[in-house]
Amino acid sequence: MAKAVLDVLNLEVHYGGIAAVKGISFAVEEGEMVCLIGANGAGKTSTLKALVRMLPSRGEIHYGGARVDHDESHVLVGKGLALVPEGRGVFARMSVAENLAMGAYLRRDAAGVQKDLEEVYALLPRLRERQRQLAGTLSGGEQQMLAIGRALMGRPRLLLLDEPSMGLAPIMVQRVFELIRAIAERGVSILLVEQNARLALETCHRGYVMESGLITLADTAAKLAADPRVRAAYLGE
């Protein structure tokens, strides 16, 4: 078995007295694509935010072989744990190029940054065309691409994606998922949170089903997609 890049043990997230995540354990292997599917309010976004320490949590988070649940967000970004936040989260009043440069905020290797910028533009030619345009004026799909491109500028080892298909036209959803596959092919591990369970299971190697703060099913994506419970609850069959 490959080495786990992310290993989570008994993660709990509480908002005041309410538990959003009630003790879940899961792992992402090096180079693997893993999805976390579930309904609204199941605790998926809370899980991701806890992983990058934007929310306090209990339990153990091991990343790259070290325990990181006492690190701060910016330290984890420096270690290659990158989050693409829900709802795109681009800097609306900065240009596309400035947004991408922000993604390399922590990096000091100007030559490497320039090289990665070229790679992002090669992967996302639309962004190159619009590099001087304000990010807020891009279409929803382009903004999502930009948010992902910005995360790539930090040279991530594990990319956490929060609902990248949300609010996008079906054609754009396809393109975003193509992009995610292309990123995975470059060796970046991926943890994908999605409500579009069908697409997520088609794309990823393994999946976890989350319900009311707990992981209720865990298996390979193919087996989950064939599971009658998943089919009934998430694939609309």
Added chain:
Amino acid sequence: MGQPGKNIMIQINKKPWWGVVLVAVALAVLPFITGAAFGPAWVRVLDFALLYVLLSLGLNIVVGYAGLLDLGYVAFYAVGAYLYALASSPHLIQNFPAIAALFPAGLHGPIWLLLPAGALLAGVFGVLLGAPTLRLRGDYLAIVTLGFGEIVRIFMNNLYRPVNITNGAQGITQIDGIHIGSLALDRTQNILGLAVPSLHLYYYLFLALVLLIIVVSVRLEDSRIGRAWVAIREDEVAAKACGINTRNVKLLAFAMGASFGGVAGGLFAGFQQFVSPESFQLIDSIMILAMVVLGGMGHIPGVILGSLLLTGLPELFRYSATPVQQMLFGKVLIDPETLRMLLFGLTLVVVMLYRPAGLWPEKRRSRELEQKRGEAA
């Protein structure tokens, strides 16, 4: 990256040398022309306008760059002013025998020590305000900062019992005027055979500091820190996801902004030679914020324009209210003091209605507002 800042630098560099000389000469003779044409009262207005430029450039860092709404900014002005006042007046010596024994010649802090000390102390207060409010934004932050401003003012008002530190509402008097080496700015000086009044001397000192603060502001805007501030303003979660240490960067914004206020406060105390809590009220915080917003948040030239206008306009209304009414109606119908604030308020409303991004906004901000308007229409 950081195009706006760079553009400014390039523009400055590209300006022909004689343009710079022209501006420099104009700024140098301005107090003399103003004094000759309108009298010394207007030179005083000019001095205050420069102080307000300092203050609004400081607040611009917090509000304009980092997007943190601060309604208690005048507290930092107060901190700088009281530090200068206490360190260069007989007040502490009269009230604390120990200090009197320590400084037999009296307390006469030199300006080169007091201004940086004021900046530092105000910066510490900025962090004190910033630390507990890190999770707050918008209206919530505004309420807390408003409270902070009031707390500082109330402390100044009441710290005269049991030990008299601030002399309460009566304020601190007999503060030394500012001396630069052997040059006393509080009296008329003969420079190269030219009699330069005190108000003019202060004008040049304030102008020098304004120029210094402008340079610092431009450099900050174009720095890694400046970009981090803008990122936090735009989207805090995304900023964190880019690896920005949002806590430290926010605290730095509070500290930097506050330190500009502290410098302005020290100058104010030396200039007035008197400070009291009256000068540091909520309305003053709101005025400074109005200067930033009216001029164009986050845009240095706009903020400067805003502070010059908002210092000058009320004075203009003050001096013109009586003669204009007499000309129109033959008598004074409305008390000039009332009319002044009414006209002033109207001006603010009109400007904000027709120029919502401010009088001289950053290009991209006005562009964005136009787009929003286009969408709405």
